[in-house]
Amino acid sequence: MEQNQKTDVIVAESVTKVYATDGIPVNALNGIDLTIQSGEFTALVGPSGSGKTTFLNIISGLDSPTEGKVWLAGKVLSEMSGNELSDFRRDNIGFIFQAYNLIPVLTVEENVEYIMLLAGVPKAERHERVIAMLESVGLTGVASRVPTQLSGGQQQRVAIARAMVSEPAIILADEPTANIDSKTGADLLEMMRRLNEETGMTFIFSTHDPMVMESARRLITLRDGRVDTDEAK
Amino acid sequence: MILKIAFRNTFRQKRRTILTALAMIVGFTLLSLTIGLSDGAYGNIITMFTRNRIGHIQVHREGYLDKPSLYKTIDNVSAVGEVIQSVEGVEAWTPRVYGAGLGSVGEKSTGIQIIGVDVARETQATRFDQKVVEGSTLGETASHEAVIGKGLAKIVSAAVGSEIVIVSQGADGSIANDLYRIVGIVESGDDATDRVGCYLHIEDAQELLVLNGRAHEIVVIVSNINQVDKITRAIKTQLSDSTLDVAPWQEVAKSFYRAMRTDQQGDAISRLVIMLIVAIGVLNTVLMSVLERTREYGVLKAVGTKPMQVFWLVVCEVVIIALGSICVGALLGVLVNYLLSIYGITYPEEITYGGMKLKTLYATVNVRCLVIPAITVMLSAAIVSLFPAIKAARILPAKAMRTH
Ligand SMILES: Nc1ncnc2c1ncn2[C@@H]1O[C@H](COP(=O)(O)OP(=O)(O)OP(=O)(O)O)[C@@H](O)[C@H]1O
Ligand SMILES: [Mg+2]
Numbered sequence A: 001m002e003q004n005q006k007t008d009v010i011v012a013e014s015v016t017k018v019y020a021t022d023g024i025p026v027n028a029l030n031g032i033d034l035t036i037q038s039g040e041f042t043a044l045v046g047p048s049g050s051g052k053t054t055f056l057n058i059i060s061g062l063d064s065p066t067e068g069k070v071w072l073a074g075k076v077l078s079e080m081s082g083n084e085l086s087d088f089r090r091d092n093i094g095f096i097f098q099a100y101n102l103i104p105v106l107t108v109e110e111n112v113e114y115i116m117l118l119a120g121v122p123k124a125e126r127h128e129r130v131i132a133m134l135e136s137v138g139l140t141g142v143a144s145r146v147p148t149q150l151s152g153g154q155q156q157r158v159a160i161a162r163a164m165v166s167e168p169a170i171i172l173a174d175e176p177t178a179n180i181d182s183k184t185g186a187d188l189l190e191m192m193r194r195l196n197e198e199t200g201m202t203f204i205f206s207t208h209d210p211m212v213m214e215s216a217r218r219l220i221t222l223r224d225g226r227v228d229t230d231e232a233k
Numbered sequence B: 001m002i003l004k005i006a007f008r009n010t011f012r013q014k015r016r017t018i019l020t021a022l023a024m025i026v027g028f029t030l031l032s033l034t035i036g037l038s039d040g041a042y043g044n045i046i047t048m049f050t051r052n053r054i055g056h057i058q059v060h061r062e063g064y065l066d067k068p069s070l071y072k073t074i075d076n077v078s079a080v081g082e083v084i085q086s087v088e089g090v091e092a093w094t095p096r097v098y099g100a101g102l103g104s105v106g107e108k109s110t111g112i113q114i115i116g117v118d119v120a121r122e123t124q125a126t127r128f129d130q131k132v133v134e135g136s137t138l139g140e141t142a143s144h145e146a147v148i149g150k151g152l153a154k155i156v157s158a159a160v161g162s163e164i165v166i167v168s169q170g171a172d173g174s175i176a177n178d179l180y181r182i183v184g185i186v187e188s189g190d191d192a193t194d195r196v197g198c199y200l201h202i203e204d205a206q207e208l209l210v211l212n213g214r215a216h217e218i219v220v221i222v223s224n225i226n227q228v229d230k231i232t233r234a235i236k237t238q239l240s241d242s243t244l245d246v247a248p249w250q251e252v253a254k255s256f257y258r259a260m261r262t263d264q265q266g267d268a269i270s271r272l273v274i275m276l277i278v279a280i281g282v283l284n285t286v287l288m289s290v291l292e293r294t295r296e297y298g299v300l301k302a303v304g305t306k307p308m309q310v311f312w313l314v315v316c317e318v319v320i321i322a323l324g325s326i327c328v329g330a331l332l333g334v335l336v337n338y339l340l341s342i343y344g345i346t347y348p349e350e351i352t353y354g355g356m357k358l359k360t361l362y363a364t365v366n367v368r369c370l371v372i373p374a375i376t377v378m379l380s381a382a383i384v385s386l387f388p389a390i391k392a393a394r395i396l397p398a399k400a401m402r403t404h
Helices: A052-059 A082-092 A108-119 A123-136 A152-165 A182-199 A210-215 B002-012 B014-054 B077-086 B119-126 B150-155 B191-196 B202-208 B225-239 B254-292 B294-302 B307-342 B368-393
Strands: A008-019 A026-037 A041-045 A067-072 A093-096 A170-174 A202-206 A218-223 A226-232 B057-061 B090-105 B108-117 B132-135 B145-149 B163-169 B175-186 B197-201 B217-222 B244-248 B345-353 B356-361
Touching: A008 A052, A008 A202, A026 A052, A026 A202, A026 A226, A041 A052, A041 A182, A041 A210, A052 A067, A052 A170, A052 A202, A082 A093, A082 A108, A082 B307, A093 A152, A108 A123, A108 A152, A123 A152, A152 A170, A152 A182, A182 A210, B002 B014, B002 B307, B014 B119, B014 B225, B014 B254, B014 B307, B014 B356, B014 B368, B057 B225, B077 B090, B077 B217, B077 B225, B090 B119, B090 B202, B108 B119, B108 B150, B108 B163, B108 B191, B108 B202, B119 B217, B145 B150, B145 B163, B145 B191, B150 B175, B150 B191, B175 B197, B175 B202, B191 B197, B197 B202, B217 B225, B225 B244, B254 B294, B254 B307, B254 B368, B294 B307, B307 B368
Parallel strands: A041 A202, A041 A218, A093 A170, A170 A202, B108 B197, B145 B175
Antiparallel strands: A008 A026, A008 A067, A218 A226, B057 B217, B057 B244, B090 B108, B090 B163, B090 B217, B132 B175, B145 B197, B163 B175, B345 B356
């Protein structure tokens, strides 16, 4: 890889997170320093409770660190207001969660176009992009169904389409393949890999899935809220 | 888009929507019913009170209402009457003469109020003839006949056919006395009046009190009670006589009007209670639905929906349900009030209000029984939805995503 052509899209500097539910402090993250560059296809692995989800939430601004700083596309997250963060997330980050992350009352098409709608993209363009996106995730003919009429794998494809359709710089996925069979998982992974190569979007996954680890270009292992290993493949 | 989601959410959670709507519909209908019944009752009372007794508007010599006196008279009665009749909206007018005196039947005597009435006009205006419960009404020409109140008849042990001697003072200072034949007994609905009231033909009364064609009062009946204020003003300008007072019934019967007003304010409290119960029910279901959908709101926020938009989403859902409920409630409210305006509710016991006896309670269908419940339901729904809406807007996506 030619490092000098890439920019740093995410920089985490000694990020710690302490949860204090029920008065007992839990150190979920213990000083994480990480730099993610544009175009990466990175997997975040580690045992359950090692802090993967917490880290993803913090670098996306869904949660704030107890200490440390996060730069996202050149901006310090902690310095943004709630509304700024909403807009920033909408424009820069696509989310794919483990499961159940579609809006149940909206059709597949509406779910995918939702973020563009928030961003004020004109109707004709929205429609065009949604149709193209659905096609590239292999979902044709289901645009007018609602999520409950889809299989788990199809729902996850919709989530991927929604995350990618507005062409954000970064896609964050928290265990995207955890709730689907391995065949579907492999298909989706293959698809995301292709999109990563075609568009240059940055992908970061948290996962327990060996298949995801296999196809990742960089593998970061967390243990007890620290970076244990960090290897490029 | 937010609206679209809100709209579909109300259809997705059918049971909850129905529950919420039911609370609102019941609240609306109950409110509508209480307003319909109370307006109906007060309307009924006012009609009886004005139409059958004091009239809608009264004209006197200035100051008469505050301090009645034999000498404060309207001098050109028929001229004033003609002017009044020419005002648009006036249905009828009738002059009256009042005087105090002593009435004796046989050995028994008591203080009486002499009420001189223009029989034909009085019958037309206040249905005088219908108040006669025994005997007959006064003849249309003056012939020394009297009709007395039921209470008075009892006090002096008079019956139809008895003769009553009235002693009074004439306007010229002379002692007046004359003999009249009792032809009828009336029940006006007001016991106090019936204990002293002695009705004479207006000409007999004028002769007795030496009033020479003058009267103390002109009672005006209008065709639409809601236009009383307007017609009062019109009569005032048409008469253009500063020595005459023109007063609407609210002024004539100040204490009656005030008492009724206070009663109506009492009704507002029962309305508040109904609304409070509805509000608590709605708050409960809305709060539950927000808690249940924490994850969904979390997703919405995670992908870039602003807190304010989530807030509106919740408010919109409630407002949509409220709008639907108001439509259904309006239909039900009108239907129930309409049925009750025809069939009424019979009181278990006859009740008396301000001396008037009421047997059946009739509702009324008016704008108030739609507008007031609509505003109340909408306002309380909106207010009640604020708290869950703020809760939803404040949901932390990171936390919400962990709850499955
Ligand atoms: N809201 C919270 N309150 C208290 N402790 C929390 C909270 N969220 C996470 N934790 C704790 O923080 C630590 C890290 O949790 P996190 O969810 O980031 O782990 P993870 O690596 O994503 O695990 P998994 O692989 O099971 O998803 C765990 O010990 C967890 O119990
Ligand atoms: Mg996790």
